[in-house]
Amino acid sequence: MNDTSDWYEVLGVATTADATIIKAAYRARAKNLHPDSAHATDQQEFARINRAYEILSDPARRAAYDAERERQAASQTTPQSPETGPDPDDYEDTWGTEGTWGDEP
Numbered sequence: 001m002n003d004t005s006d007w008y009e010v011l012g013v014a015t016t017a018d019a020t021i022i023k024a025a026y027r028a029r030a031k032n033l034h035p036d037s038a039h040a041t042d043q044q045e046f047a048r049i050n051r052a053y054e055i056l057s058d059p060a061r062r063a064a065y066d067a068e069r070e071r072q073a074a075s076q077t078t079p080q081s082p083e084t085g086p087d088p089d090d091y092e093d094t095w096g097t098e099g100t101w102g103d104e105p
Helices: 007-011 019-033 043-057 059-076 088-095
Strands: none
Touching: 007 019, 007 043, 019 043, 043 059
């Protein structure tokens, strides 16, 4: 995945969207951003929408994109150790050492 775009986000669909939903989302966005449209102002966004549709509408490309997304997500997460509870030394730093509770005059 050379581009940092999330193609699902570009089209505004869920990662579980089927081909019909992807096609409808593409058409709705492309209609407003097409260069021949009176609303068109951003040709780069139109190109991004086309690229997203190229990838997500092709089952092989989509599978490769999904696999790369999962690989990148897995590499960005670090394994967490289970919670072991507070360190007793933290209480000493906050509340002082033992034996100080009744020592005030």
